[in-house]
Amino acid sequence: QVQLVQSGAEVKKPGASVKVSCKPSGYSFTGSYMHWVRQAPGQGPEWMGWINPNTGATSYAPRFQGRVTLTRDTSISTAYMELTSLRSDDTAVYYCARQPLDETHVGDYWGQGSLVTVSS
Amino acid sequence: QSALTQPPSASGSPGQSVTISCTGTSSDVGGYNYVSWYQQHPGKAPKLLIYEVSKRPSGVPDRFSGSKSGNTASLTVSGLQAEDEADYYCSSFSGSNNLWVFGGGTKLTVL
Numbered sequence: 001q002v003q004l005v006q007s008g009a010e011v012k013k014p015g016a017s018v019k020v021s022c023k024p025s026g027y028s029f030t031g032s033y034m035h036w037v038r039q040a041p042g043q044g045p046e047w048m049g050w051i052n053p054n055t056g057a058t059s060y061a062p063r064f065q066g067r068v069t070l071t072r073d074t075s076i077s078t079a080y081m082e083l084t085s086l087r088s089d090d091t092a093v094y095y096c097a098r099q100p101l102d103e104t105h106v107g108d109y110w111g112q113g114s115l116v117t118v119s120s
Numbered sequence: 121q122s123a124l125t126q127p128p129s130a131s132g133s134p135g136q137s138v139t140i141s142c143t144g145t146s147s148d149v150g151g152y153n154y155v156s157w158y159q160q161h162p163g164k165a166p167k168l169l170i171y172e173v174s175k176r177p178s179g180v181p182d183r184f185s186g187s188k189s190g191n192t193a194s195l196t197v198s199g200l201q202a203e204d205e206a207d208y209y210c211s212s213f214s215g216s217n218n219l220w221v222f223g224g225g226t227k228l229t230v231l
Contacts, residue, residue, distance in 0.1 A: 035220070044209055045158075045166065047220040061219050095165055104154050105171030106211065106220055113165055 002026035004096055004111035011117045012086050019082040020114045022096030029077035030054040033099040035106050036070060036081045038092040039113075046092075047106075050099070051079060086118045123221035124149065124210055131229040132200045140226045142193040142210030148221055150191035154213035157186055157195045160225075161206045169208075170195060197228070205230045 007021040022034065036048040049060040051070040058070045069082045079096060094114045097107035125143040132138040142149065142157075149155055155173045158166035168177055170186035173193065183198045193212070197204055210223040 037222075044224040045211075045222045047211075047222065059218060062217055097166075103171075104213070105156050105168065107156070107158065107166060108168050108171075108177055110165035110167075 002098075002109045004098065004109055006094075006096060006111040006114045009115040009117070011119065014087055014118060014120055016086050016118075017082060017084040018086060018116050019080055020094050020096075020116070022079045022081070022111050023077060024079075024096075024098065024109075025077075027098075029072075030074065031101055033101060033106075034070075034072070034079040035097045035099055036068075036094065037097055037107075038094045040089070040092040043092075045095075048081070048094075052101075053079060054101075083116075086116075088118050090116065091118045092116060123214065124212060124223035126208075126210060126223040126226045128224070129227045129229065131231055132197075133231045134200050134202065136200050137196060137198045138200060138228065139194050139196045140208055140210075140228070142195070142212075142223050144191050144193075144212055144214075144221070146191060147216040148212040148214040149188065149193050149210075151215055152213050153188070155186065155188060155193040156211045157184075157193075158209045158211065159204075159206050160209065166209060200230050202230050204228060 004024045033050045035050045037045045053072045072079045096111040099106045157170040160166045173188045174186045
């Protein structure tokens, strides 16, 4: 069965960086886009960007451009999201969610979420 | 402030039907048939309920249905059950910046 397993919770100080991993199983890693979505406490989800694990191509939401980097390591079938210059309002649960390359919908499968807390 | 507008709350009694709206613009909801709906229970990841406006992934009960008119999409939950109490979010592709946008969410209460 398809599963996306994310790395654990992180606590970071303002100005630091965080890198969250997402390791899928049960399907071909290079056969689906990987999207990253975050959700602040009590708020709706916010799309951050996607990566095509096959080509490495990326697309980022304008508000995160310059602060977020999506990468992948095909040798271990793992996707990564790195967010820099952290602020308190970056405190959120960060999710990875897949989109099959031949489909138009995001998130038929989601990771369990990784809580990132930014606090001094 | 979310890109798509949803009512903050909705409610209904068991067995009844409830409809949740999601209003966007001609650059997102109105311009593409790429509207999705998600259900989220507390502490859980969102679950895909509807994609491409009205299609259901396998395993999603047909009590959940979607539609769209102009810049507004709708999710209807028929035959409400206690386990339908959750937060519901809409999402759409936005062609103005080639990105995906979400609504702020609607908390559905089963009375």
